[in-house]
Structure formats: structure tokens, C-alpha cells
Amino acid sequence: MKGSLIILSFFATGLLLGIFRLFPADILHYNTSFYVLCALMFSVGISIGNDPNSFRQFRSLNPRLIFLPLMTILGTWLGVIAVGFFLNDRSLADCLAVGSGFGYYSLSSILITQYKGVELGTIALLSNIMREVITLLFAPWMLKYFGKLAPISAGGATTMDTTFPVIVRNSGKEFAVVSIYQGFVMDFSVPFLVTFFCSLK
Amino acid sequence: MFIVIGCMLAGIIVGYFFRQRKIRSIHKIILALIWLLLFLLGLEVGANETVVSQFAKLGFEAFLLAVGGTFGSIIAAWLLWLSVRNKSISK
Numbered sequence: 507m508k509g510s511l512i513i514l515s516f517f518a519t520g521l522l523l524g525i526f527r528l529f530p531a532d533i534l535h536y537n538t539s540f541y542v543l544c545a546l547m548f549s550v551g552i553s554i555g556n557d558p559n560s561f562r563q564f565r566s567l568n569p570r571l572i573f574l575p576l577m578t579i580l581g582t583w584l585g586v587i588a589v590g591f592f593l594n595d596r597s598l599a600d601c602l603a604v605g606s607g608f609g610y611y612s613l614s615s616i617l618i619t620q621y622k623g624v625e626l627g628t629i630a631l632l633s634n635i636m637r638e639v640i641t642l643l644f645a646p647w648m649l650k651y652f653g654k655l656a657p658i659s660a661g662g663a664t665t666m667d668t669t670f671p672v673i674v675r676n677s678g679k680e681f682a683v684v685s686i687y688q689g690f691v692m693d694f695s696v697p698f699l700v701t702f703f704c705s706l707k
Numbered sequence: 708m709f710i711v712i713g714c715m716l717a718g719i720i721v722g723y724f725f726r727q728r729k730i731r732s733i734h735k736i737i738l739a740l741i742w743l744l745l746f747l748l749g750l751e752v753g754a755n756e757t758v759v760s761q762f763a764k765l766g767f768e769a770f771l772l773a774v775g776g777t778f779g780s781i782i783a784a785w786l787l788w789l790s791v792r793n794k795s796i797s798k
Contacts, residue, residue: 534754556722577786588779633770636773
């Protein structure tokens with residue numbers, strides 16, 4: 507939990523500095539986070555390559571894990587539908603469109619803003635950022651009560667980039683391939699599923 | 708997207724070449740980069756005026772959808788986990 511609080515405090519600090527413009531404006535213009543992400547992925551790669559056990563563990567993965575992205579999609583939809591009944595302002599299709607971002611907030615919010623307007627687009631942005639943050643913060647808790655696949659499923663489409671390092675840290679290196687596989691499948695699904703739900707009146 | 712994956716593949720190759728010599732500090736570097744990335748994510752959200760001004764109004768709905776979607780997927784993943792964990796996932 508201490509680790510999560512540290513992560514949250516970094517996010518909160520960034521949020522406050524962003525609101526009050528207490529940072530050099532150039533930081534966001536130069537895609538800084540993208541380069542940091544690349545550095546992060548490079549480091550994660552080193553930690554995988556540096557451990558001779560990682561490659562052996564990949565082979566012992568159960569083929570049934572191919573169904574993980576499908577479980578992620580269906581589980582997300584059911585959860586979002588359940589919440590949707592309590593949101594009177596939003597149709598179920600709207601809720602499903604937001605949910606079908608699966609944490610891929612940049613693309614889903616752009617698509618939804620285009621199809622459904624800024625309001626739902628903003629919800630999509632916030633909701634999918636939150637999904638990513640929830641995964642980053644609560645991965646250890648998910649792991650403890652719902653098994654090693656839970657953080658991967660929660661990560662949705664982000665499991666091969668932003669939440670990947672946290673998943674590997676928690677579920678273990680042997681789940682790196684599942685995590686990348688899920689992220690890959692989900693990344694391709696997001697544009698199709700979001701567009702589909704936006705097209706339902 | 709492919710550049711990001713490429714970075715990791717490059718890292719795997721580099722790490723593999725140096726596997727005789729354990730790079731112990733890499734986990735601390737990973738953690739520091741996660742912190743930096745979260746800080747930048749906060750910065751990006753905070754600097755977006757549209758999002759900040761509507762934060763309270765739309766944030767709550769977004770929060771409910773995020774929790775619902777995440778929790779639903781966790782339960783689904785749990786069901787899959789229960790069906791595979793005793794099979795061939797070796798420790």
C-alpha cells in the first residue's frame with residue numbers, strides 16, 4: 507500500500523502543478539511522457555532479458571489464457587451495464603462506448619468526442635485514465651484476492667505499455683507474454699468496439 | 708505503439724547479452740520511471756482546462772464507469788484464473 511500511495515502522490519503533485527501551470531510548458535509539447543515510456547519499456551526489457559528464467563517460464567503458459575482478452579471485454583461490459591442503470595443521464599450505449607476504451611484513454615476519448623460530443627468524450631478520458639490509475643494502484647490487491655490474471659484484465663488495453671511494468675512486478679515475469687498479448691488484442695479492438703457503441707443511437 | 712514494443716525488445720536483447728552480470732539496479736530504475744510517468748500523466752490532466760473545469764461534474768460518472776468496468780473484468784479474469792491455475796502454470 508505504501509508503494510501505491512507514493513505513486514498516487516506523484517500523480518497528485520503532477521495534477522496540482524498542471525492546474526496551476528507551475529511547470530515549463532515545453533514538457534507536454536515534446537511528448538516527454540512518450541520518451542519516458544520508451545525508457546521504461548527498455549528497462550523492463552532489460553529486466554526480462556537479464557533473467558534467464560523468464561524465457562523458460564513463457565513456454566509453460568496455459569493455452570486457455572488465449573481467452574483472457576475475451577473475458578476482459580465481457581466482464582467490462584457487464585460491470586459497465588450494471589453501473590449504467592444508475593446513470594440516468596447516460597444511455598447504455600454511451601456507457602458501453604466509454605467502457606470499451608479499456609483504459610486506452612487517448613484514442614477512445616478522441617473517437618467518442620468525435621461521435622458523441624465533448625461531454626461524453628471527457629467522461630471517456632477521465633474514466634479510462636481512472637481505469638489505468640486504479641490498475642496501477644490496486645494491482646497488488648487484485649492479485650491477492652482475484653488471482654494473477656486480475657491485474658492484467660483490469661489493465662485492459664494498457665497492459666503492453668503503461669500498466670505493463672506494474673503487472674510484471676506483481677503477477678511475475680512469466681505473465682509478461684500474456685500481458686502483451688492482451689494489450690495487443692485490446693488495442694486493436696478499442697477503435698472497432700467504441701465506434702460500434704457510438705453508432706447505436 | 709510499435710516503437711514502444713521495439714524499445715522493450717531492444718531492452719530484452721541488451722539484458723540478455725549482460726545476463727552473466729546481474730543488473731540489480733534495474734528494478735529501482737523501473738520504479739522511478741513509473742513515478743515520473745504518473746507525474747506526467749497528472750501534469751497532462753491538470754493542464755487541460757476543459758477537463759479541469761468539468762472535473763467535478765463528469766468525474767463522478769467517469770469514476771463509477773471506471774470502477775464498474777474494472778471490477779467486472781477482474782471478476783471475469785478471476786473465473787478464468789480458477790479454471791487454469793491448477794493446470795500448467797508452473798512456478
